[in-house]
Amino acid sequence: MNKIEIRNLVFHYTAGEPILNDISLAFDARSTAIIGQNGAGKTTFVKLLKGLLKPVGGDVVINGINTSDATVAALARHIGLVFQNPNDQIFKNKVLDEVMFGPLNIGQSQDEARERADAALAMVGLAGRINDNPYDLSLSERKLISIASIVAMNTEIIIFDEPTIAQDFSGKEHIKAIIRDLVAQGKLVLTIIHDMDFVAETFERTLVFAQGRVLLDGSTREVFAEEEVLRQAHLEPPHVTQLAHRTGLPGTPLTVEEFVREKRAQGAMRPVTP
Amino acid sequence: MKALSLYQDNGTLIHRVDPISKLLYIAAAIFIPVVLTGFTAGLAMLGLSLMLLVLARVLRKVVPLIGFSMLVLISVVIIQGLFYAGNRQVMFALGGVHFYREGLLFSAAICVRVLNILCAFALLVLTTRPSDLIESLVRQGLSPHFGYVLSSVLQIIPQMTGTMETITDAQRSRGMETEGSLMVRLRAFLPLIGPVVMNSLVSTRERSLALEVRAFSSRAQKTFLNEERVSTSNRVIKIVLLAAMAAAVAWRVVS
Numbered sequence: 001m002n003k004i005e006i007r008n009l010v011f012h013y014t015a016g017e018p019i020l021n022d023i024s025l026a027f028d029a030r031s032t033a034i035i036g037q038n039g040a041g042k043t044t045f046v047k048l049l050k051g052l053l054k055p056v057g058g059d060v061v062i063n064g065i066n067t068s069d070a071t072v073a074a075l076a077r078h079i080g081l082v083f084q085n086p087n088d089q090i091f092k093n094k095v096l097d098e099v100m101f102g103p104l105n106i107g108q109s110q111d112e113a114r115e116r117a118d119a120a121l122a123m124v125g126l127a128g129r130i131n132d133n134p135y136d137l138s139l140s141e142r143k144l145i146s147i148a149s150i151v152a153m154n155t156e157i158i159i160f161d162e163p164t165i166a167q168d169f170s171g172k173e174h175i176k177a178i179i180r181d182l183v184a185q186g187k188l189v190l191t192i193i194h195d196m197d198f199v200a201e202t203f204e205r206t207l208v209f210a211q212g213r214v215l216l217d218g219s220t221r222e223v224f225a226e227e228e229v230l231r232q233a234h235l236e237p238p239h240v241t242q243l244a245h246r247t248g249l250p251g252t253p254l255t256v257e258e259f260v261r262e263k264r265a266q267g268a269m270r271p272v273t274p
Numbered sequence: 275m276k277a278l279s280l281y282q283d284n285g286t287l288i289h290r291v292d293p294i295s296k297l298l299y300i301a302a303a304i305f306i307p308v309v310l311t312g313f314t315a316g317l318a319m320l321g322l323s324l325m326l327l328v329l330a331r332v333l334r335k336v337v338p339l340i341g342f343s344m345l346v347l348i349s350v351v352i353i354q355g356l357f358y359a360g361n362r363q364v365m366f367a368l369g370g371v372h373f374y375r376e377g378l379l380f381s382a383a384i385c386v387r388v389l390n391i392l393c394a395f396a397l398l399v400l401t402t403r404p405s406d407l408i409e410s411l412v413r414q415g416l417s418p419h420f421g422y423v424l425s426s427v428l429q430i431i432p433q434m435t436g437t438m439e440t441i442t443d444a445q446r447s448r449g450m451e452t453e454g455s456l457m458v459r460l461r462a463f464l465p466l467i468g469p470v471v472m473n474s475l476v477s478t479r480e481r482s483l484a485l486e487v488r489a490f491s492s493r494a495q496k497t498f499l500n501e502e503r504v505s506t507s508n509r510v511i512k513i514v515l516l517a518a519m520a521a522a523v524a525w526r527v528v529s
């Protein structure tokens with residue numbers, strides 16, 4: 001069974017201004033990136049998956065449960081969402097309380113919740129800050145706490161909305177490691193993200209949203225090969241992929257390593273034409 | 275950001291009249307019927323207000339306001355019709371209960387007055403953006419600090435309900451039951467208070483910093499972002515309103 005099934009999903013905030021038009025999709029176990037221009041409806045889409053918004057038309061089915069028939073709290077044990085803005089999510093005065101709030105609510109024991117919270121905080125590199133007040137931390141640290149507090153819930157499906165905002169290189173590497181770890185545990189990871197290099201390095205499948213529709217859906221390599229269609233959605237392939245095209249390299253390398261390997265295979269590097 | 279406001283952005287002629295003229299109109303709508311006792315003036319003023327509301331295409335928004343005040347007004351009519359101290363002449367009887375002419379007239383006068391005030395205020399509130407009103411008042415000499423307090427009061431309630439919604443979303447996203455019976459909702463509501471207050475304190479501090487870095491408490495003469503719209507028509511409106519009030523007083527003195 002697919003973990004998420006979406007059938008003819010239609011949504012608008014105000015009648016007459018459609019945000020999502022007739023989307024049908026299924027999510028299997030592949031880690032998936034959702035990309036698209038600002039305002040394309042990505043956040044709205046994941047809030048519908050989470051049950052925070054209910055469809056105007058069509059169905060969203062999470063682990064066999066139709067979101068229209070369940071409360072958000074009941075869905076919370078199946079699907080976790082890290083909010084785009086950590087300030088929308090954090091409300092406790094102590095980091096540890098914040099991270100343990102979800103696990104305790106969905107029925108983990110005190111010990112299990114504590115264990116998972118400690119593990120999640122260690123994963124994001126904030127194990128030493130458990131007694132701090134989240135309001136005293138920086139935006140990037142708050143974002144990492146909001147990630148830890150969802151990871152600690154140990155749900156089968158985890159959605160990240162812009163996990164890399166305000167992160168430096170090591171923050172991004174932490175997040176990449178977390179996503180890979182979750183995938184290795186067999187969880188379904190969906191991520192909304194604007195950083196194409198990150199997408200190329202981390203996700204198997206990519207969806208392109210534009211004007212309330214799914215413009216492209218395929219393996220990340222297939223999607224980034226469609227430069228023309230991407231341009232329609234006002235997106236660009238990752239930097240290495242662009243470099244490969246400009247230097248006349250065939251195929252669609254997604255990482256620096258792949259690029260270098262292709263180049264080596266091709267023989268000596270030709271001079272770059274401007 | 276949304277603000278606590280009934281403003282309808284219809285862009286009609288009435289919307290372009292400056293807020294001070296509208297304030298003056300409220301004054302006239304209250305003042306003239308009081309000076310010229312009797313029904314005609316009050317009804318005429320009410321008629322005028324309704325006409326202006328139609329012109330501004332906001333009559334539909336006034337109907338619920340009138341409907342709500344009607345509930346109160348009808349009880350006034352009944353009580354005064356039955357028990358007004360000056361009741362002498364029976365007007366009609368309903369199931370053995372007598373309604374008196376004096377009481378009914380008295381309560382009718384109250385109704386006209388209330389509706390009058392209501393419609394005049396509605397005209398201001400529905401066709402003026404609160405920030406425009408405050409800006410005109412500041413231009414007229416209201417202290418900018420007080421003006422700021424006024425506009426933040428208009429914003430703080432929607433902002434707090436906004437914060438409540440976000441925090442509720444954050445809580446139910448993490449498995450806290452917030453929908454259902456009264457008991458469930460109450461249990462979900464109580465833990466909200468702390469974070470909501472905390473959040474508003476934090477945002478107050480940030481806002482005061484943001485204001486200070488933009489020299490809010492500087493004593494220099496302030497200029498305004500929007501140019502003042504001085505048009506002859508606005509001046510004419512004000513003169514007409516003042517003249518009408520003066521005429522009412524003169525009429526009262528003479529007759």
Ligand SMILES: Nc1ncnc2c1ncn2[C@@H]1O[C@H](COP(=O)(O)OP(=O)(O)OP(=O)(O)O)[C@@H](O)[C@H]1O
Pocket residue numbers: 013014019036037038039040041042043044045084
């Ligand atoms: N609560 C709301 N009420 C009304 N309209 C909204 C609301 N939230 C979002 N919108 C509108 O819905 C559209 C899609 O917004 P959404 O936040 O889903 O975009 P997004 O793809 O997540 O963009 P971004 O990349 O900037 O995060 C936008 O036009 C936005 O203005």
Ligand SMILES: [Mg+2]
Pocket residue numbers: 042043044084161
């Ligand atoms: Mg978004």
